[in-house]
Amino acid sequence: MKKFLFSALLLLLGLVLTACGSGESSGNTDAAESSGDEITIGYFPNINHVAGMVAEEKDLYSETLPDGTQVNYQYFPDGSAFMTAIETGEIEGGLVGPGPAMNHYTSGAEVNIVASGSTGGTVIMARNDANIESPEDLAGKTFISPRVGCTHDVQFETMMKEEYGLTSDRVKGEMKHVTGEPATYHSMFTTGNVDVATVPEPWASVIEEKGSGEVLVDTSDVAYGETLPAAVFVTSQRLADEDPELIQNLVDAHKKATEFIQENPEESKTIAIDKIKDITDQELSASAIDNAWERINFTYEIDGEVLQNFADSSYDLEFLDEAPDLTGLVDTSFIENESN
The missing domain is CATH 3.40.190.10 (Periplasmic binding protein-like II)
Structure with missing residues (x-):
């Protein structure tokens, strides 16, 4: 192997x-x-x-x-x-x-x-029990992406800025940003370390299947979701x-x-x-x-x-x-x- x-x-x-x-x-x-x-x-x-x-x-x-x-x-x-x-x-x-x-x-x-x-293939997932009903609730929350400024990060932050007026702490905004490998997002949801994840498939579907989070914004509604x-x-x-x-x-x-x-x-x-x-x-x-x-x-x-x-x-x-x-x-x- x-x-x-x-x-x-x-x-x-x-x-x-x-x-x-x-x-x-x-x-x-x-x-x-x-x-x-x-x-x-x-x-x-x-x-x-x-x-x-x-x-x-x-x-x-x-x-x-x-x-x-x-x-x-x-x-x-x-x-x-x-x-x-x-x-x-x-x-x-x-x-x-x-x-x-x-x-x-x-x-x-x-x-x-x-x-x-x-x-x-990009999906925005919210952790169960994070008290997030819509993207408007993400002020003060912690989100994770694979890398700073990576493809999925840009898709998420573009959507949040343009549609909800929220930005990350990288530019002194209201959302805290951390990074990590997508395969670990389910465990990070389970431990409560992050509230939201901008996730490439298949890891969004893994989170769904294991029940640690649910879809907040599906692929079709993420910035450039079906065309990029x-x-x-x-x-x-x-x-x-x-x-x-x-x-x-x-x-x-x-x-x-x-x-x-x-x-x-x-x-x-x-x-x-x-x-x-x-x-x-x-x-x-x-x-x-x-x-x-x-x-x-x-x-x-x-x-x-x-x-x-x-x-x-x-x-x-x-x-x-x-x-x-x-x-x-x-x-x-x-x-x-x-x-x-």
Whole structure:
């Protein structure tokens, strides 16, 4: 069974707009550059990253890459670690939340989003007995998100500021903010350590099933809830420029994985349950996965305008020091080409 291989990259967790998710590093991590016969793909063990799990389980990258190519996989604990691995050539591509991709791009990283992985899947959960009937009750309450300024954090804080006029203590607001891994939210609700959680699936459905909390705001009503990519497929601009055939092969495999999920949801759910257990040692029930699946749309289509609007919200919330310009971040040419 694969185990967590947390690296020094975790020291970068303080970056704003880091990803929301939990995971582990695994596989061969020595592939510093694309060699033509070895590539490494990264993703998180979250439901929004099922395309990565399916591609691994079904060995789909081997179908699109040249014969003999060795395909490795690496599981990441956060988006900052993932993006650094992209920039250093430790991995050639993979799935990450849109937040870290945008943050690193606006900081000067030469990266491209070449496809989406999924949309939706963010849920705002309230702890039982926290005396919360609506988001208006959150003044003075403690909320948790995976990282400061991560995708789910920005969605939640955008909604709270725009619709209820409430902000976090990060900007001297009324809500206290803490961070933690989504897989721990059920236990934190049970102990009363937090009142509200902005949760990526499947962990919202786990909380529902175990009865420690209930839905306060469902996916469709969270800011950018059904339109914002919850996961995007990222690679480096250098690779896209120097070896566009490689990137096309990677995107073709990702498209195959996404289409498999669309056409075989039940088998895809089983793959997700098994892979999450393998990576995190946590076994999720079929009912929790079923519930989570209803909140997610698996697609490789990407809308750059939505990402720009989301980035503008991040700037409005003071997660970014300068107004972001994402021109050039999204490259749809590879998903527009016919698959092999």
